[in-house]
Amino acid sequence: MHKSDAIVLRVIDFSETSCVVTLLTREFGKITGLAKGARRKKNPFESALDLLAIVRLVFWPKAPRAMDLLTEAKLERRFRAGGKCLRRLYCAYYVAEIVGLLVEHNDPMPSVYDLTEETIRRLDGGCDPDWALFRFEMGLLNLLGHRPQLDACIGCGRPRRGNALWVAFAPIGGGTVCPACRVGQQHVLSVRTETIEFLNRIGQANFETAGELGPDPATVSEAREVLNHYVSHVAGREPRTQRFLKSMRTTQSTTRH
Ligand SMILES: [Zn+2]
Missing domain, CATH: 1.20.1440.120 (Recombination protein O, C-terminal domain)
Structure with a gap:
């Protein structure tokens, strides 16, 4: 059984009584788990599993490719x-x-x-x-x-010169690109x-x-x-x-x- 602080990232209804919840936990990274009974009026999650809520979570990790089983969530802070x-x-x-x-x-x-x-x-x-x-x-x-690399060219590594008015930015390459290296780069933005x-x-x-x-x-x-x-x-x-x-x-x- 694991315990961790967690943030609710996504909630999907799974059945009439349960939902599948994705959370970012502090100690175990991002997890997706089944919250059985979370949609019932009386449930072990006390309505803490709302999107963006910060909770104290208890869960059982499952085998790879299976879902974790969420057993308890205590609300620390709701997004208001x-x-x-x-x-x-x-x-x-x-x-x-x-x-x-x-x-x-x-x-x-x-x-x-x-x-x-x-x-x-x-x-x-x-x-x-x-x-x-x-x-x-x-x-x-x-x-x-x-x-993104913003102070040098992603192609040749030369520092960007400060006097040009415009700089080419290549999202695919991951940063700014000098005029010489711009040739051949795709989807370049002039910024x-x-x-x-x-x-x-x-x-x-x-x-x-x-x-x-x-x-x-x-x-x-x-x-x-x-x-x-x-x-x-x-x-x-x-x-x-x-x-x-x-x-x-x-x-x-x-x-x-
Ligand atoms: Zn270059």
């Missing part, structure tokens, strides 16, 4: 901001989806757990959701070995140097300092585009919630004008 702000809720859904897509099953990475938990807590609190997502994505990519430098700084910032980097809205929106492309490439597809967040941004900017 969704009732007040749809945007915060979708940002948090995005965090859960990205972790679900990028993190392997049964590969314990406590630092990934800590980053995810902190991001969800901050999205539930007062942190600017755009900054929280930038910080989270760059942090997660870094921890999983997918940090303003300012935006690449901003993304580079985000990678080194923490949650407190991320909001102080203060670029203009055009840089923030271009950085969002670049990161969306890159995360979709690493994940193997466009995350569903990325599309929702995009349409929310469009609606917001239309309303403002």
